[in-house]
Amino acid sequence: MMTIEEFKILSELLFPDVDKTPEYYIEKYPQRNLPEGAKVTRFAPSPTGFVHFGGMFPSTVCERLAHLSGGVFYLRVEDTDSKREVEGAEENLIREYDALGIKFDEGFVVSENGEIVEKGDYGPYRQSDRRMIYRTFAKRLVEEGKAYPCFCTAEELDAVRAAQEEAKEVPGYYGKAAKCRDLSLDEVKAHLANNDTFVLRLRSNGSPDNKIKFTDLVRGNLELTENYIDHILLKSDGMPSYHLAHGVDDRLMGTTHVVRGEEWLPSLPYHLQIFAALGFKAPKYVHVSQLMRMDGTAKKKLSKRDNGASLSYYNEAGYPSETVHEYVMTLLNSNFEDWRRQNQNENLKEFPFTTKKMSSSGCLFDFVKLNDVSKNVISRMSAEDVYAKVLAWSEKYDKELFEMLSSDKDYAVKILSIGRGGAKPRKDLTVWTDVKPYIELFYDDHFEIKDDVPDTFAKEDIKNILSDFVSVYDDNDGQDVWFEKIKDISEKNGFCKDVKQFKKDPGDYKGHVGDVSMFLRIAVTGKMNSPDMYEVMKLLGGGKVIARIKKYTDSI
Numbered sequence: 439m440m441t442i443e444e445f446k447i448l449s450e451l452l453f454p455d456v457d458k459t460p461e462y463y464i465e466k467y468p469q470r471n472l473p474e475g476a477k478v479t480r481f482a483p484s485p486t487g488f489v490h491f492g493g494m495f496p497s498t499v500c501e502r503l504a505h506l507s508g509g510v511f512y513l514r515v516e517d518t519d520s521k522r523e524v525e526g527a528e529e530n531l532i533r534e535y536d537a538l539g540i541k542f543d544e545g546f547v548v549s550e551n552g553e554i555v556e557k558g559d560y561g562p563y564r565q566s567d568r569r570m571i572y573r574t575f576a577k578r579l580v581e582e583g584k585a586y587p588c589f590c591t592a593e594e595l596d597a598v599r600a601a602q603e604e605a606k607e608v609p610g611y612y613g614k615a616a617k618c619r620d621l622s623l624d625e626v627k628a629h630l631a632n633n634d635t636f637v638l639r640l641r642s643n644g645s646p647d648n649k650i651k652f653t654d655l656v657r658g659n660l661e662l663t664e665n666y667i668d669h670i671l672l673k674s675d676g677m678p679s680y681h682l683a684h685g686v687d688d689r690l691m692g693t694t695h696v697v698r699g700e701e702w703l704p705s706l707p708y709h710l711q712i713f714a715a716l717g718f719k720a721p722k723y724v725h726v727s728q729l730m731r732m733d734g735t736a737k738k739k740l741s742k743r744d745n746g747a748s749l750s751y752y753n754e755a756g757y758p759s760e761t762v763h764e765y766v767m768t769l770l771n772s773n774f775e776d777w778r779r780q781n782q783n784e785n786l787k788e789f790p791f792t793t794k795k796m797s798s799s800g801c802l803f804d805f806v807k808l809n810d811v812s813k814n815v816i817s818r819m820s821a822e823d824v825y826a827k828v829l830a831w832s833e834k835y836d837k838e839l840f841e842m843l844s845s846d847k848d849y850a851v852k853i854l855s856i857g858r859g860g861a862k863p864r865k866d867l868t869v870w871t872d873v874k875p876y877i878e879l880f881y882d883d884h885f886e887i888k889d890d891v892p893d894t895f896a897k898e899d900i901k902n903i904l905s906d907f908v909s910v911y912d913d914n915d916g917q918d919v920w921f922e923k924i925k926d927i928s929e930k931n932g933f934c935k936d937v938k939q940f941k942k943d944p945g946d947y948k949g950h951v952g953d954v955s956m957f958l959r960i961a962v963t964g965k966m967n968s969p970d971m972y973e974v975m976k977l978l979g980g981g982k983v984i985a986r987i988k989k990y991t992d993s994i
Contacts, residue, residue, distance in 0.1 A: 440583065444623045449581040451630060452638070456570065456577045460716075463571055467560050467690040476509035478694045481535075481542070482516045487524030488742050489534045489749040492729045495801070496697040497540055498766045499724060502791040503695055504543070513545030514687060515564045518677045528564075529554060534749045539759035560691045565683050572678040575686050575716060576638055576671055584715045585671055587636040588618040589629045608646070610667035611639065619668060638672035642711065650707055655695070655724045655793040665707040681705065685712040688721055697724040724793055729769075730800035740803050756831055756870030758819075760786070761812040767791070768811065769801040783818060813865040821855040824867075831870045839874045842881055852977055853877050856969040864969065879963045880977065887964040887990065891957060897994050899948060900957050903931050904991045907958060913980035917972045928954045961990035 440448065470478060479500035483493060504511035513532070517523055528546075536548040544558030562568050579585035588611070590598075598615045602608070619641065621629075629636065644664035652660045671682040678686070688696060703725055713720040730737040731744055740747050752762050763786055767774045772795050781788070816824065825843065832840040843850045854877075857864030866876055878884035891900060906927045915923070925935035932948040934940035940950035959971050962983055968974060975983045 439620055440623055442583070445583045446581050448587075448623060448626060449577045451627065452580055452587060453573055453577040456573050458570070458574050460575050460578050463574060463690055467692070470510065470692045472510070473508045475507055476694075477503045477507045478510045478512075478692045479504045479697060480512050480514050480545075480688070480691065480693055481540075482514040483531055484516045484519065484522065485524065485527035485531055486522045487527045487530075489531050490742060491747055491749050491752070491803075492699070492740060493535075493749065494538070494540075494762065494766050495726045495729065495770065496699065496724075497535065498763065498770065499697045499726060499791075499793070499796075500695075501540065503697070503724075503793070505787070506791060509694070510543045510692075512558060512560070512691065513542040513547070513563065514691070515546060516680065516683065517564060517566045518673075518680065518683055520566075520675075520677075530750075534753065537753045537759070538749065538762050565687070566677070568683075568687070569677060571690070572672070572682055572686055573676065576678070576682065579640070579671070579715060580638070584641050585638050586619060586621070586641055586668075587626060587629075588639045588668075588670075589621075589634045589636045590618060608667075611669070612642065612667045616668050635674045637670045637674050639668040640671050640708075640712065640715065642666050642668050644707070644711060650710065652706065652710070652723075654703075655722055656727075656796045657725060657798045660703075660706075662703075662707050665711045667708070669708055671712075681708060681712055684709060685716050685718065689713075689716065689718040693721050695724060696721045697726060700725045700727055724796075727797055727800050729803050731803045737800060737802065739800075746803065746805060746808075754835060756835065756872075757808075757812055758815060758827060758870070760819075761808070761815045764815055765808045765811045768807070771795040772797065809868045812868050816867045817858070817863040817865045819858075821851045821858050824854050824858075825851050828870050828873050832873075836871070836874065842874070842877070842884070849880075849977075850877070853880050856973045856977070866969070876969075879965065879968060879974070882982075885964060885986075887960065887993075889960055889964065889966045891960055891994075895949065895953065895957075899931055899933075900994060901991050903927055903933075903954055903957055904961055904987050906930065908984050908987055911980065911984065913976070913983075920972055920975075924954060924958070925951050958987070961987045 470476075472478070481493070481497040481500050483489075501511050503509070513535075515528055515531075517528065532546050532554055533548060541547070542557075544560065545556070545563040546554055547557050549555050556563055576585060580587075590611075594617075595611075598611075599609045602610075602615065616639075618639075642665055644666040646663060646666050648664040649661050650664050652662065654660055669681060670679050672678055684696075687693075706723065706725075710720050729740040731740045732738075742748065745751070764778075767786065767789065771789075771791055774789060774795075777789055819827075825847065829840065829843050832843060857866070867873060874884075878886075907924070910923050910927070912919075928935045928951040931954075933954050934943075934947040934950045937950045937952055940947055955971065956966060959968055960966060962971065962978070963974060978986075
């Protein structure tokens with residue numbers, strides 16, 4: 439093994455381009471001036487093209503932990519793997535999260551004029567722009583004898599792995615397989631003189647016989663095997679592995695809590711080892727359960743091929759961002775639904791989110807539950823809020839609906855106000871794609887009769903009832919007077935004006951007042967199911983109501 443002086447020489451040989459020290463960057467990025475107990479969290483996706491719905495789990499946890507504590511939530515783009523990067527994926531990722539209401543305090547954000555800008559004092563927030571920072575810390579690790587260059591070729595590494603698998607050993611660069619671990623300074627110089635490519639590896643001091651104890655904020659106390667593999671810190675192109683970048687960035691950016699998927703648990707001993715090698719205190723970890731789906735009677739991980747796996751689906755399908763956040767919260771905290779029932783009109787941000795209520799088992803994705811949540815969320819919105827959100831959505835996804843809504847805002851808001859508010863608001867809308875079929879009846883250019891009266895009723899009775907209604911309809915009637923007239927018309931034409939009475943003696947009547955209301959509803963709205971008919975008629979106006987009824991009467 440080299441001497442301390444030789445390690446110093448080696449570091450200069452490997453990093454002639456590095457002219458700063460780790461202390462320079464530690465001073466450049468000082469500890470944040472935040473209230474005591476404030477948490478700093480980050481969402482750190484890779485721009486690989488597919489924005490998975492599962493990313494809403496860690497990003498939601500990060501946002502809540504930071505903002506409930508008066509801390510900072512930032513976006514860092516982890517683009518060090520150029521082979522997996524997809525052109526345009528970074529911008530798409532940022533815009534998808536912005537559209538669903540994920541707002542970052544720092545990093546890459548969408549400005550008021552719609553441009554993507556970099557914001558904050560701890561950047562760059564794109565890892566490919568931080569190359570020299572990583573190399574500076576890597577140089578220090580070499581200087582301290584904690585990292586070394588590895589010149590093994592891909593063919594040599596494949597042969598090592600094959601031999602390990604045949605011997606039923608854990609595959610990896612360690613023990614006798616770590617051929618470059620103890621190269622002399624002269625041997626390294628010879629490789630460099632020959633222009634041999636190399637990666638930089640951590641000189642692990644761990645043992646497979648040792649265990650480390652760690653407390654995860656979701657899974658509690660864990661006991662994991664110590665890392666004993668000399669993993670790669672810098673790749674042959676000079677860019678860092680995720681692991682080194684994680685250690686350097688989360689220290690310099692002041693991250694206090696790392697929230698990520700449970701698939702990263704096996705890497706935890708290595709990451710703790712990197713923090714120790716760098717001389718940094720490790721952040722606290724929150725390993726979030728995977729998102730599962732039912733496949734018959736079995737649970738399987740939600741893959742990108744599954745419906746609803748892509749984050750873009752929710753924007754395109756017209757789910758309000760509030761729905762997505764509320765649904766995710768039902769999966770993250772077991773007590774959220776009880777809180778919501780007791781706090782129907784409270785903002786989601788008032789919910790006391792905690793990692794202590796998070797499940798360590800897989801969360802089950804369920805479209806039925808998602809849609810139920812969405813109906814409730816939309817039913818609690820004001821008509822003005824619904825109008826604004828649908829208008830913005832339709833401008834991008836449904837131009838015809840956009841034209842309908844923007845032609846007369848006051849009229850559209852009145853339509854959306856029907857059945858809204860009160861203890862039991864209507865729940866007709868699940869997604870914004872439901873709005874057009876819901877409001878079409880109010881626009882003559884889109885109105886059509888979609889449902890038919892059951893043929894168990896005589897056409898002559900229907901015509902007589904509709905004609906009687908036209909003769910007594912007054913646009914100025916209150917709802918009680920209006921309905922009394924419908925009951926009187928029912929009785930006049932042999933229909934029971936009381937549904938309970940009809941159920942006692944159904945043979946004595948042609949039908950009941952509910953059937954009479956159905957005739958009117960189909961004539962005026964074109965459907966058996968529609969918003970409150972009295973409110974619909976008031977909004978359409980007497981002239982339009984009578985015209986529709988007469989036209990329908992003539993058609994049967």
